[in-house]
Amino acid sequence: MKAYTPSYQKHIEAYQLLEEHQRFTELPTVCVQKAKDDSQRFSVLTISDEQLVTFFSLSVGDAVQIYTENSNAILLRSFSTDSNYQGRGYAKQSLMALPFYLEKHFPNITEIILLVNCLNHPAIKLYQACGFKDTTQRIRGIKGEQMVYSRKMVHKIEGGS
Known part of the structure; x- marks a missing residue:
């Protein structure tokens, strides 16, 4: 995983999403532009064999506090896999x-x-398989009703095994 830098712009512009997936998520080009205008939003890429295979944004601060009281939470947004690489396990690996x-x-x-x-x-099944849990909270969004999912981070205890 790599944080977006302008050196990845050609990868971002070449990224492809099937139309059926675009109804659920934003294209990386849109996300990168939004991150330029928002200091609390970060674009992250998963690169495999020098190809951009998955993309998502992370947000901290006000954007995540709408959904949780945890001030140490981060919001995973616009997660997608390039349509040329779907079905190869990249989403789960990421x-x-x-x-x-x-x-x-x-x-x-x-x-x-x-x-x-x-x-x-398919996304709900993927998120559940990766340890995310349904909080039962529902949000009415511009793309329809959204389920809020959460995954607690398991940190190593210093001095522990």
Whole structure:
């Protein structure tokens, strides 16, 4: 996983999402632009064999506090896999690696929050398989009803095994 830098712009512009997936998420080009205008939003890329395979944004601060009282939570947004790489396990690998990325780059984070459209059954199944739990909170969004999911971070205890 790598934080977005302008050197990845060509990868971002070449990223492809099927139209059916675009109804549930934003394109990376849109997310990168939003991050330029928001100091609490960060774009993250998963690169495999020099190809951008998954993309998502992370938000801290006010954007996440709408969904949790945990001031050490982070919001996972606009998670997607390039349509050329779907079905190869990249999404699951990225989500399973996310806690390690957060420990390195956001060491105070204790919880990951995400919203998933109630109609996006493949994504719901993926998030559940990666340890996310339904909080039962529902949000009416511009793309329909959203379920709020949470995954607690498990930090190593210093001096422990």
